[in-house]
Amino acid sequence: MDDFLEQVAMRRRQGLYTLLYVLLWVVIVISGLSAMMYLMNIIGADETGIRFNFPALILAVVFGGIAFLCWRRADYCRMEYDYSFTNGTLDVSQVLNNKRRRYLTALDMKDVVRCGPAQGPAFQKTLNEPGIKKHNWFLNRDAKLYYFYFVKNNVKHLAVVELSDEMVAMIRSKSYLQRGVWTGEDGKTTYGVS
Numbered sequence: 001m002d003d004f005l006e007q008v009a010m011r012r013r014q015g016l017y018t019l020l021y022v023l024l025w026v027v028i029v030i031s032g033l034s035a036m037m038y039l040m041n042i043i044g045a046d047e048t049g050i051r052f053n054f055p056a057l058i059l060a061v062v063f064g065g066i067a068f069l070c071w072r073r074a075d076y077c078r079m080e081y082d083y084s085f086t087n088g089t090l091d092v093s094q095v096l097n098n099k100r101r102r103y104l105t106a107l108d109m110k111d112v113v114r115c116g117p118a119q120g121p122a123f124q125k126t127l128n129e130p131g132i133k134k135h136n137w138f139l140n141r142d143a144k145l146y147y148f149y150f151v152k153n154n155v156k157h158l159a160v161v162e163l164s165d166e167m168v169a170m171i172r173s174k175s176y177l178q179r180g181v182w183t184g185e186d187g188k189t190t191y192g193v194s
Helices: 015-040 054-078 121-127 165-172
Strands: 004-010 043-046 049-052 079-086 089-096 100-108 112-117 132-137 145-152 155-162
Touching: 004 165, 015 054, 054 079, 054 089, 079 155, 079 165, 089 155, 100 132, 100 145, 100 155, 112 121, 121 132, 121 145
Parallel strands: 132 155
Antiparallel strands: 004 079, 043 049, 079 089, 089 100, 112 145, 145 155
């Protein structure tokens, strides 16, 4: 039988992000309408003939750019992370506004060099290693955070994720992790099932 568990990490306090989302959409609508208004005024006619309005073109591009950037960033106000663990592989994806899914990594537990709770001396040692690429794939700083230090394509990675106790128990069960990889909060390695 396959070991499979899926978890979704969402922001616990969403109120400020909901307000920001609404404000961004107000800016999108106003900027979009302004861009269209200036776009219609680029070429005009008067008693001397057809004229080109260069300032209107610049303003149309500026307001159009603002609308586009706000549209691209608005989905980040409604972000969540999906973690799924299947037979020794942890898949991490970022979901934006329940529309766009961005695949981040598939981490095989056999590739993990060091992992454990994201606090204590072992985490600090890993955090201070030179040439490491850090990934903060969590939303709530006050949640139970865990780190996974691994090497992929000759690049050192440190991923910090927000996992439930059930997910951690499944990761530590059986022989998914190599011996001595899991470190506790005290920095000591622990063996076997927690």
